[in-house]
Amino acid sequence: MSRRLLVLGSTGSIGTQAIDVVGRSDDLEIVGLSAHSAWEALVEQAVAHGVRRIALADPDAAARAAEAWTDGEVLSGPDGLVRLVVESGADIVLNALVGSAGLGPTVAALGEGIDLALANKESLVVGGELVTQLAEATGARLLPVDSEHAALHHLLRAVPAGSLERITLTASGGPFRGRSRDELADVTVEEALAHPTWSMGGKITIDSATLMNKGLEVMEAHHLFGVPYEKIEVVVHPQSIVHALVETVDGAQLAHLGLPDMRIAIAYALHHPELADLPTRRLRLAELGRLEFEPVDEEAFPCLRLARQAAQAGGTAPCILNAANEVAVHAFLEGRLAFLGIPEVIDATLQEVPAGPVEAFESLYEADHAAREAARRIVERLGERAAARGGAGEL
Numbered sequence: 001m002s003r004r005l006l007v008l009g010s011t012g013s014i015g016t017q018a019i020d021v022v023g024r025s026d027d028l029e030i031v032g033l034s035a036h037s038a039w040e041a042l043v044e045q046a047v048a049h050g051v052r053r054i055a056l057a058d059p060d061a062a063a064r065a066a067e068a069w070t071d072g073e074v075l076s077g078p079d080g081l082v083r084l085v086v087e088s089g090a091d092i093v094l095n096a097l098v099g100s101a102g103l104g105p106t107v108a109a110l111g112e113g114i115d116l117a118l119a120n121k122e123s124l125v126v127g128g129e130l131v132t133q134l135a136e137a138t139g140a141r142l143l144p145v146d147s148e149h150a151a152l153h154h155l156l157r158a159v160p161a162g163s164l165e166r167i168t169l170t171a172s173g174g175p176f177r178g179r180s181r182d183e184l185a186d187v188t189v190e191e192a193l194a195h196p197t198w199s200m201g202g203k204i205t206i207d208s209a210t211l212m213n214k215g216l217e218v219m220e221a222h223h224l225f226g227v228p229y230e231k232i233e234v235v236v237h238p239q240s241i242v243h244a245l246v247e248t249v250d251g252a253q254l255a256h257l258g259l260p261d262m263r264i265a266i267a268y269a270l271h272h273p274e275l276a277d278l279p280t281r282r283l284r285l286a287e288l289g290r291l292e293f294e295p296v297d298e299e300a301f302p303c304l305r306l307a308r309q310a311a312q313a314g315g316t317a318p319c320i321l322n323a324a325n326e327v328a329v330h331a332f333l334e335g336r337l338a339f340l341g342i343p344e345v346i347d348a349t350l351q352e353v354p355a356g357p358v359e360a361f362e363s364l365y366e367a368d369h370a371a372r373e374a375a376r377r378i379v380e381r382l383g384e385r386a387a388a389r390g391g392a393g394e395l
């Protein structure tokens with residue numbers, strides 16, 4: 001019998017690749033789809049895959065979809081998304097939303113005991129222990145859809161309990177690898193969006209250029225695998241062939257390799273514990289010749305350090321960092337903030353908004369809100385300062 005799958009964020013980079021993976025399997029049936037506002041693309045997907053329930057976060061888009069498509073039900077707003085999760089009878093939910101907006105559906109799926117294939121790393125960064133405790137309490141499986149973490153999940157199957165020494169995440173280094181801080185002052189949005197090895201959504205592509213993505217991934221790995229922060233290393237590897245490594249107590253290291261193709265990570269999560277037969281381009285090391293590794297330049301890319309600091313501080317600090325990052329990345333993409341303004345906004349927000357303990361999910365929603373407000377004010381302040389100096393975009 002096929003398993004019922006819900007794809008949240010189905011019009012995005014991960015969502016569309018997931019639909020490709022599902023199309024190659026007899027084991028999965030899509031029972032619901034969601035997007036933010038791209039209603040035409042969403043309705044097209046619903047028609048193509050015989051799906052009868054969709055959700056759009058944007059109420060206007062939902063209204064237009066309901067008018068144009070009468071073969072099924074259109075749910076609307078953040079509540080509609082949660083209803084889609086809890087009412088669809090899904091066996092597995094793929095959360096491929098972007099940003100902390102993914103926390104609600106993550107909590108909804110795990111709370112119902114539904115297995116979760118999680119691409120939305122932000123919900124784990126923000127929700128941390130509460131999210132993993134919820135999965136444990138209901139018995140829902142939490143399966144990562146991130147190349148490094150799917151690789152680690154796969155590798156850790158070969159490590160006996162108590163034998164893990166450390167884990168290593170690789171980072172491509174993004175489009176600005178090798179540049180000094182000064183050389184990053186006036187990089188453009190277009191340059192930042194030109195990722196050297198992966199084709200992804202806008203937000204994660206900018207996170208990869210600042211290295212915040214790796215900071216979020218350190219937290220993601222900590223929560224998924226219960227590894228202490230001092231045992232999670234990051235190494236820059238420009239070819240993105242080695243996705244992650246684990247070191248065991250005997251000094252051996254196991255690495256996960258492959259040409260960059262997110263369908264491997266998506267299929268890993270959707271088919272776990274089996275491995276799907278995928279038509280991916282195969283890695284031949286002799287053709288590649290060499291692989292390179294180098295340390296992270298934290299002076300030029302301070303976001304990784306900021307993320308590690310927030311992670312160590314714990315409580316609502318990662319939530320505040322994440323919200324500030326989302327606001328800053330958004331402002332950068334809209335041309336209202338310079339590239340180096342991104343870590344500046346995050347740092348200033350962390351200083352302005354006091355972190356506290358996480359008592360319940362409510363603490364997170366409050367911290368997220370307060371951090372967004374503060375970050376928006378800081379972006380404006382930096383913009384005014386730049387204008388006063390007469391240098392548009394130069395902060």
Ligand code: NAD
Binds near residue numbers: 015057097120
């Ligand atoms: P994307 O921007 O391409 O797609 C995001 C999807 O979520 C779209 O369908 C969009 O309509 C929907 N969405 C956006 N905001 C929403 C909101 N507020 N409410 C409801 N729906 C919303 O993003 P992506 O690159 O596919 O990334 C999705 C997630 O997967 C991110 O958390 C990212 O960090 C993670 N991830 C992506 C990749 C990749 O290769 N793209 C790799 C690893 C991890």
Ligand code: MG
Binds near residue numbers: 148149217
């Ligand atoms: Mg990744």
